[in-house]
Amino acid sequence: MKKSVFLGALTVASLTAGIAAAGTLDDVKARGKLNCGVSTGLVGFASPDANGKWEGYDVAICRAVAAAVLGDNTAVEFVPLSSKTRFTALASGEVDMLARNTTWTFSRDVDLKLDFVGVNYYDGQGFMVPKALGVTSAKDLDGATVCIQTGTTTELNLADFFRVNGISYEPVPVENNAEAQQQYLSGACDTLTTDASALAATRAAFENPGDHILLPEIVSKEPLGPLVRHGDNQWGDTVRWTLNALISAEELGITSANIEELSKGTNNPEINRILGTEGNLGEMLGLDADWAKRAISSEGNFGEIFEANIGEKTPIGLARGLNAQWTEGGLIYSPPFR
Amino acid sequence: MSLMTTLTDPPKESFRLSMLLYDTRYRSTTIQVVALLGFMLGAAWLINNVIVNLAVAGKTFDYGFLKEASGYDINQKLIAYNSQSSHMRAAVVGLMNTLLVAVMGCIAATILGVIIGVLRLSKNWIISRLAAVYVETLRNVPVLLWIVLIMAATSHQLPAPKDFRGDEPAATMKIFDSVAITNRGVYIPEPLFSKGLGDLPVFPDKESKACQAFYNPDGTPATAKLAKFCGTFQISIDLMAILAVLFAGLIVSKLIKVRADQIQKDTGVRPVTWFWRLGVVVLPTVAVLYILGFYLGYPELKGFNFRGGIHMRSSLLALWVALSLYTAAFIAEIVRAGIMAISKGQSEAAAALGLRQNRIMSLIVLPQALRVIVPPLISQYLNLTKNSSLAIAVGYMDITGTLGGITLNQTGRELETVLLLMLVYLVISLTVSSVMNYYNERTKLKER
Numbered sequence: 001m002k003k004s005v006f007l008g009a010l011t012v013a014s015l016t017a018g019i020a021a022a023g024t025l026d027d028v029k030a031r032g033k034l035n036c037g038v039s040t041g042l043v044g045f046a047s048p049d050a051n052g053k054w055e056g057y058d059v060a061i062c063r064a065v066a067a068a069v070l071g072d073n074t075a076v077e078f079v080p081l082s083s084k085t086r087f088t089a090l091a092s093g094e095v096d097m098l099a100r101n102t103t104w105t106f107s108r109d110v111d112l113k114l115d116f117v118g119v120n121y122y123d124g125q126g127f128m129v130p131k132a133l134g135v136t137s138a139k140d141l142d143g144a145t146v147c148i149q150t151g152t153t154t155e156l157n158l159a160d161f162f163r164v165n166g167i168s169y170e171p172v173p174v175e176n177n178a179e180a181q182q183q184y185l186s187g188a189c190d191t192l193t194t195d196a197s198a199l200a201a202t203r204a205a206f207e208n209p210g211d212h213i214l215l216p217e218i219v220s221k222e223p224l225g226p227l228v229r230h231g232d233n234q235w236g237d238t239v240r241w242t243l244n245a246l247i248s249a250e251e252l253g254i255t256s257a258n259i260e261e262l263s264k265g266t267n268n269p270e271i272n273r274i275l276g277t278e279g280n281l282g283e284m285l286g287l288d289a290d291w292a293k294r295a296i297s298s299e300g301n302f303g304e305i306f307e308a309n310i311g312e313k314t315p316i317g318l319a320r321g322l323n324a325q326w327t328e329g330g331l332i333y334s335p336p337f338r
Numbered sequence: 339m340s341l342m343t344t345l346t347d348p349p350k351e352s353f354r355l356s357m358l359l360y361d362t363r364y365r366s367t368t369i370q371v372v373a374l375l376g377f378m379l380g381a382a383w384l385i386n387n388v389i390v391n392l393a394v395a396g397k398t399f400d401y402g403f404l405k406e407a408s409g410y411d412i413n414q415k416l417i418a419y420n421s422q423s424s425h426m427r428a429a430v431v432g433l434m435n436t437l438l439v440a441v442m443g444c445i446a447a448t449i450l451g452v453i454i455g456v457l458r459l460s461k462n463w464i465i466s467r468l469a470a471v472y473v474e475t476l477r478n479v480p481v482l483l484w485i486v487l488i489m490a491a492t493s494h495q496l497p498a499p500k501d502f503r504g505d506e507p508a509a510t511m512k513i514f515d516s517v518a519i520t521n522r523g524v525y526i527p528e529p530l531f532s533k534g535l536g537d538l539p540v541f542p543d544k545e546s547k548a549c550q551a552f553y554n555p556d557g558t559p560a561t562a563k564l565a566k567f568c569g570t571f572q573i574s575i576d577l578m579a580i581l582a583v584l585f586a587g588l589i590v591s592k593l594i595k596v597r598a599d600q601i602q603k604d605t606g607v608r609p610v611t612w613f614w615r616l617g618v619v620v621l622p623t624v625a626v627l628y629i630l631g632f633y634l635g636y637p638e639l640k641g642f643n644f645r646g647g648i649h650m651r652s653s654l655l656a657l658w659v660a661l662s663l664y665t666a667a668f669i670a671e672i673v674r675a676g677i678m679a680i681s682k683g684q685s686e687a688a689a690a691l692g693l694r695q696n697r698i699m700s701l702i703v704l705p706q707a708l709r710v711i712v713p714p715l716i717s718q719y720l721n722l723t724k725n726s727s728l729a730i731a732v733g734y735m736d737i738t739g740t741l742g743g744i745t746l747n748q749t750g751r752e753l754e755t756v757l758l759l760m761l762v763y764l765v766i767s768l769t770v771s772s773v774m775n776y777y778n779e780r781t782k783l784k785e786r
Contacts, residue, residue, distance in 0.1 A: 108750075230396065
């Protein structure tokens, strides 16, 4: 009898713990800090600079969310996660959100109980080879040794690509990008494969980036985006609409330079709704009216973040391509703020 | 009479609840029952916690994913496997890789450990000091660092396959052009048979009539459970034939020894039998190899890599060498302790009988020392096997890498895979220790 009462009490305790964990927005506010899972170090996307300050394309998303929710874009605890540990860390509540070059797939969304809130980079898997190898197409890679980060979708795409083309390869599994880079540069593998953006970022960090080329084949669709735990819709909405605010800001011409002026009120009602001078969108999210203004002022709008971290003027040198606004022929498109 | 009995019988004490605590007859049982209850409560709390949290996360506990196609490739596979095979098969491939490195490691560590242990007792100052330095450096640095160090050394210092190319290659193959040492591993010649007997399918082939019987005319499996096994397991007849002949040779050799022992016992003269004993093992084996058309397949540089030959990947080499060197340091200490436990009188008595130093060691000291050595040796074997799970540091696809790494990651079934993984290691460890315990029973001092 006593035992069952004791167990019952425990069940209630753990249930309430589960419910409390579901209110991520309140948790983050109470903690005063956002725990954001990022890559263990991929220049341009997420890496600490010489002073240990995290910067990059994915990092900017974390900072924007922190600015929107907490009003301080430095109130972020960056948690570097390997591709193997990232989902466990998110599911267990160790991090509030992931912004870590993570591909949106059916099984991750449905089976792993995660919620992708959008796409911040449309990517595809590519191959990098040393120029000296004389290979011009991924289909010439029969019998090659391929370095691949284990626990990623690229691992599965790789198997499919070689199987479909009827050619063989020898996979060399590596834990993280740094190790992949070492193995590739020492010649322990002929080619390195991962998302094309990450390849470009990796190559930018090489001593002689010109000695390496990316093969033209893009063998998969890799929509990368931030994600949160399944089941906490309020928190999911917060992250989703923070990302959308950055995208809409670019589309509507709100930049970090003119945001102060625009927030005094404009004759474009959508800009006014985003910046909180009209309507009560912030209140609906459980935030204040200035949430989106703070998010955009954090590191600029979507385009500014892209150009500052991975754009053509940076060593990584990625063109907008698919990641241009829909008005410019790309796929980046935010639902309306209404 | 009845009055007498009532008087002589001790007064019957009625049982009171307080006796559970104050009566020494019951107290220890009470404490044990309470401790057991506490333990069960703790376990129940943990299990309940898992169930509740799984329910909150909306996850179910089920092993169905093991039957699904894995979708990933594995470089080192001892059984047939491709990305369309099931997660279960990927786990088995990983298990074989774990066992391979564990067995290779245990053998190498034992040989090296015994040598170093004996050398440490050498009267030669330099040799014994060198052995001591070996033991102290190896065992006092974490094995993970040794693994990573050896891997880094192989991948950065050894030549890449492309260095073997051209008229003036930067690197050449060793030992009559039969062995290629590259930064991707070592390629050695492989045994091949020109007149091989093929494979014996344990389950019928996919195309065979026996297997077609499991399918409906439209190609859907009629007997799903049986159809799955088609062509999944084949045994090389060549290998079986060679092993059978070798085994038979060893038995005959043993019989010759028994006969020689008997003759020595009866007449006091031991017949010279070594060439017989060697002959019955070697000659039939060589004959079988000749019949099967045995030849060596040499590795050749084709395309990006060497093809042919046995490819010992640098990940396997790094793991094997590091685990062996590391565990050998512990085994050396165990061997040294075992030898020192044998009283000096034993070797002095043997010396007085005129035995040479190496005979004293092999006939008198080591057999007795084994009794002291074997029990701690078991735990070193277990340690080596468990340490092999560090394989992931160098990308060696052991069971932690396949089941506990890629499968876990691709399916998101942490709890299921980790529990299965723990079970696998438990079974391996218990098997090793029961085999070694059996050996220990056999060799220990029979006291009568």
